[in-house]
Amino acid sequence: MRFAYFLHLFVYVKSTELQFCETGQSEECGNDKGPNSRWSKEWSEYKSLIKNAAETYVECGHTSSGCSYCYDETIKKDLSPFADGISKETLDSAKTISRITKYQIIDGQLFRSKNCMFPFRCSGIEHFLLELVKDLPNTEFYLNTRDWPMAGRHFGSAVPVFSFSKTKDYWDVMFPAWTFWEGGPALGIYPNGLGRWDEYRKTLSSAAADNPWSRKESKVFFRGSRTSAERDPLVLISRKNGKLVDAKYTKNQAWKSSKDTLGEEPAEEVKLEEHCRFKYLFNYRGVAASFRFKHLFLCRSLVFHVGDEWLEFFYPSLVPWFHYIPVPSTADQQMIQSIINFAIHHDGIMREISENGANFIENHLTLNDISCYWKTLLLEYTKLLSFPISRDQTLIRIH
Structure with missing residues (x-):
């Protein structure tokens, strides 16, 4: 683009x-057929x-389960800076970001930092994670609920942080925004988003x-x-x-x-x-x-x-x-x-x-495609983690 x-x-x-x-x-304004036309x-x-x-x-296809192929390259590109693997030390560098939210999936259960900067945004994200949690391996990741991405490329090495939006100047890994379910911008005509x-x-x-x-x-x-x-x-x-x-x-x-x-x-x-x-x-x-x-x-x-x-991811x-x-x-x-x-x-x-x-x-861009994106993203991301996932006791379980 x-x-x-x-x-x-x-x-x-x-x-x-x-x-x-x-x-x-x-004839007088915009006819593009004549060689001397104003905008020809x-x-x-x-x-x-x-x-x-x-x-x-080339039109994107769908898998047998109805998942669109359109976004596979986006996931691949976002994760490419971490192709050599994500160590515990690399992942932990994300926790220094102010008010970042940590998630873990352990044995089919979802856990999250006790405090979320924007609770409705976390809720919108967790709707999709809870749908998928039984089908995902143990994993952990840091997620940014602000509008602005957090992992600037000018700060040095790549830091794996999930954000809904970014520019080419950020390492952030894009995920589908919470607004697909709830937590969207509140306006006078949309007081609840x-x-x-x-x-x-x-x-x-x-x-x-x-x-x-x-x-x-x-x-x-x-x-x-x-x-x-x-x-x-x-x-x-x-x-x-x-x-x-x-x-x-x-x-x-x-x-x-x-x-x-x-x-x-x-x-x-x-x-x-x-x-x-x-x-x-x-x-x-x-x-x-x-x-x-x-x-x-x-x-x-x-x-x-x-x-x-x-x-955004799409x-x-x-x-x-x-x-x-x-x-x-x-x-x-x-x-x-x-x-x-x-x-x-x-x-x-x-x-x-x-x-x-x-x-x-x-x-x-159906809700099924959003679920598919989350599942593919987390499966591919988790393959890059080079350390065993152990339960963080400071996190709370999300039901």
Whole structure:
């Protein structure tokens, strides 16, 4: 999911004013057939990238037990720094991390540090571990429940710490976030978090059925707090052209004044199922990877994914230009304008990409796939432990 191969595609338009193509303007705004058309060169290159992605894409299969093959390479890559084995000394180096959580599986029973930094997050993780515990060998691992990864590569030797999200600058081993079961971000409209993934899949699939592509509003939509300035260009475009872009900032816990929402009062939060009314949905990272990403696909809308730095375990299996439209995190207003105009005037292609993304999430990101990932991860990880596991009496049993 690197963007270097397409950064050159985004160019500045000559006009200093943002100009958007609208349906019916193809001859004067965005017709990519003529050699002198405003965006003919970059639009042709976009289509080449889409064509190449479709021609080279290989669909993942499933095992006889229904486990997706899509994530095997992610597990292999995450564990590769520890290919020579994980000694007791190496593993114990993780326990120096503040408020890290230790887990053990001993004779089919699950044990954990007495105190978990975020109890609901631990509970969301333990749902899957308890399902699998009878089928797993004795093992132990350290797990980080913060949003931010903990084992930075610049600190020296690899440290095996499980985290839900990371960048290439961290050793952390990715695991499926607690939010697949519980412990998701609490918002005004979701005071108890987003809830179980399997249940919200049904909610979003129903909303998508109520809002098929042909009836979706041809508009870019985004709601979220200002956790990063990367989001500013889209919000500023919306303030200039609200007809085609509806992007506004909402409050977060750190909000104090309109300065925290780029000079305007915060907008109301919008439920994810309401996003399904729009054809084009933007996804930005938050503090780390965005919890909303997987949900947006199920609207069967076109997802624009901004930035490739932050990952969850399933991100590497999503293919840019086939499952979603990639946008660099450095994109300014002119860059974003170019790709939005392209989407507006290539409706059929965009619908196909939206279907590809939705089908991947529906077929390869079920609760069964989450359980399969945990099982494969722990089996492969445990093979690397070079010491016998002995019961840590300071841990409590989790039932």
